[in-house]
Amino acid sequence: MGEDIVKDSRIEFPSYSIGRLYVYERKSYRPPHIRVNDTDAELERYEKVRRDAVDSLSVAYERTNERAGAQNAEIFKAQIMILKDEEYNARVIKNILNDGKNAEWAVSEASRYFYELFNSIDDENVRAKAMDIKDVTNKLIRLLTGTDNALDIREPVILASAYLSPSELIQIKREMLKGIVMLEGSQYSHVVILAKTLGIPVVLGVYMPDSLTGHEAVIDGVNGQVFVDPDTELKEKYERLIDEEARENSLLKKYIGVDTVTSYGKKVSLLANIAGIDDVRYAVECDSEGIGLTRTEFMFLDRNTLPLEKEHFEAYRDIVLASGGRNVTFRTLDLGADKSSAPLHLKAEENPALGRRAIRICLDRKDVFLSQIKGILRAAAFGDVSILYPMITSADEVVKIGGIMKEAVNELDAEGVAYGTVKQGIMIETPAAVFISDILAKMVDFFSIGTNDLTQYTLAVDRQNREVAKYYDPMHEAVMRMIRMTVENAHKAGITVTVCGELASDLSATKRLIDMGVDALSVSPGDLLKIRKAICEL
Numbered sequence: 001m002g003e004d005i006v007k008d009s010r011i012e013f014p015s016y017s018i019g020r021l022y023v024y025e026r027k028s029y030r031p032p033h034i035r036v037n038d039t040d041a042e043l044e045r046y047e048k049v050r051r052d053a054v055d056s057l058s059v060a061y062e063r064t065n066e067r068a069g070a071q072n073a074e075i076f077k078a079q080i081m082i083l084k085d086e087e088y089n090a091r092v093i094k095n096i097l098n099d100g101k102n103a104e105w106a107v108s109e110a111s112r113y114f115y116e117l118f119n120s121i122d123d124e125n126v127r128a129k130a131m132d133i134k135d136v137t138n139k140l141i142r143l144l145t146g147t148d149n150a151l152d153i154r155e156p157v158i159l160a161s162a163y164l165s166p167s168e169l170i171q172i173k174r175e176m177l178k179g180i181v182m183l184e185g186s187q188y189s190h191v192v193i194l195a196k197t198l199g200i201p202v203v204l205g206v207y208m209p210d211s212l213t214g215h216e217a218v219i220d221g222v223n224g225q226v227f228v229d230p231d232t233e234l235k236e237k238y239e240r241l242i243d244e245e246a247r248e249n250s251l252l253k254k255y256i257g258v259d260t261v262t263s264y265g266k267k268v269s270l271l272a273n274i275a276g277i278d279d280v281r282y283a284v285e286c287d288s289e290g291i292g293l294t295r296t297e298f299m300f301l302d303r304n305t306l307p308l309e310k311e312h313f314e315a316y317r318d319i320v321l322a323s324g325g326r327n328v329t330f331r332t333l334d335l336g337a338d339k340s341s342a343p344l345h346l347k348a349e350e351n352p353a354l355g356r357r358a359i360r361i362c363l364d365r366k367d368v369f370l371s372q373i374k375g376i377l378r379a380a381a382f383g384d385v386s387i388l389y390p391m392i393t394s395a396d397e398v399v400k401i402g403g404i405m406k407e408a409v410n411e412l413d414a415e416g417v418a419y420g421t422v423k424q425g426i427m428i429e430t431p432a433a434v435f436i437s438d439i440l441a442k443m444v445d446f447f448s449i450g451t452n453d454l455t456q457y458t459l460a461v462d463r464q465n466r467e468v469a470k471y472y473d474p475m476h477e478a479v480m481r482m483i484r485m486t487v488e489n490a491h492k493a494g495i496t497v498t499v500c501g502e503l504a505s506d507l508s509a510t511k512r513l514i515d516m517g518v519d520a521l522s523v524s525p526g527d528l529l530k531i532r533k534a535i536c537e538l
């Protein structure tokens with residue numbers, strides 16, 4: 001790999017960044033203005049939303065205080081005070097009870113009145129209050145309405161939002177994102193893993209009000225901090241850190257072209273997790289030995305119709321061609337849980353992580369599954385391809401998948417379309433799959449352990465929920481024993497085991513995983529060289 005290509009490439013994987021903030025508010029706050037007859041009911045509606053807003057701002061205050069300090073959190077206190085302000089509330093209530101305005105209208109009118117009042121005063125502190133009123137109004141209206149905004153980013157920004165879904169993230173061009181700040185989500189949320197795959201620094205647990213759009217900010221993805229309007233000293237400190245990190249990353253370049261072998265001679269395959277064609281190029285640039293996990297959900301996000309077989313085929317063929325002869329493993333769709341998809345019309349569920357997700361959807365929607373499998377088989381005519389099935393809990397599912405695979409092959413034969421052979425593997429990411437891994441190992445060509453879900457399901461900790469993040473421990477002895485058991489059963493049956501969850505890129509786990517006999521690690525492209533260095537130094 002040439003020096004210049006590396007210098008200009010994303011191998012310089014950032015943990016910090018400096019840029020302009022863009023605060024994305026998912027809900028539209030263009031409120032309907034209508035007269036109501038039942039003013040008491042309308043008042044009740046307003047009161048409920050006001051209470052909800054106070055609760056949510058209190059949470060935002062606590063979290064921001066914890067993660068970004070009291071000064072950054074102060075804004076939420078000011079907003080809560082507005083929501084509790086007697087004059088403000090009296091005006092909203094008068095608008096509803098005396099004038100028969102609906103709550104949205106009543107809030108907008110009261111807010112405009114106070115906004116103009118404060119904004120006309122020649123005092124910076126008072127004018128800042130006007131911005132607080134604007135933010136509070138937006139919050140109330142969003143809670144009252146519930147319609148969505150489009151995400152339209154045209155220049156590189158640090159994107160802040162209460163929560164971003166994977167499909168929202170995938171809509172944005174990578175070069176437009178210098179960083180992400182979210183109030184919700186955890187390190188193991190799909191959206192955060194996706195951002196990591198894309199090489200974008202992320203800070204969680206911080207809420208940014210709309211009024212900060214356009215302000216300069218520094219984000220520190222290592223310590224989980226955001227600094228708005230940094231002074232020169234702070235900015236210089238982070239510019240130095242950015243340079244230092246780039247230097248460290250460039251030192252890793254010497255591991256390009258090096259075999260991934262421990263000092264005692266154990267060879268480990270080092271593969272990349274990708275979510276689209278751009279990541280393959282990045283993975284190749286970082287000298288990945290193959291693609292261990294293609295999260296094919298990108299085919300289903302950000303669209304209203306289901307992808308056709310032809311679209312699957314073309315997208316996967318391009319990935320296979322871009323991989324330059326390396327093996328590419330395509331995981332079949334893993335939607336549901338925190339990844340919704342408009343064309344699949346997935347119902348909201350009480351317990352989505354335990355619900356209709358991944359292979360369960362595929363086995364119900366054979367049409368969707370068949371067209372994806374056929375697309376993958378056709379792409380296999382262009383290179384070395386494996387197929388991986390997520391969320392397996394029983395041998396029966398593997399038998400059913402086998403039946404559908406046969407149908408796919410028969411259809412392609414009947415259509416006279418070219419296709420290739422594939423190795424078939426399953427994700428081991430449920431305790432059930434671990435405990436029957438001796439049986440499953442005889443049915444498939446390889447295992448890939450999804451430690452993100454395996455940890456979630458073993459420890460009964462929602463990987464999305466920040467409130468229980470402290471219980472989420474992928475190195476928990478129970479998870480370690482499950483990995484060991486899976487590897488032993490796989491090796492007895494003569495098949496290989498990859499670890500493709502986030503644990504694979506955790507340096508504190510590398511030695512343990514290798515000692516347990518794991519054959520391959522599949523990590524975000526940005527982590528490849530770091531892990532290769534660690535393995536070579538074992």
Ligand code: PEP
Pocket residue numbers: 190193295334429449450451452453454500501502
């Ligand atoms: C996992 O669960 O570890 C995994 C790799 O899959 P995902 O994170 O996409 O659920």
Ligand code: MG
Pocket residue numbers: 390429450452453
């Ligand atoms: Mg998983």
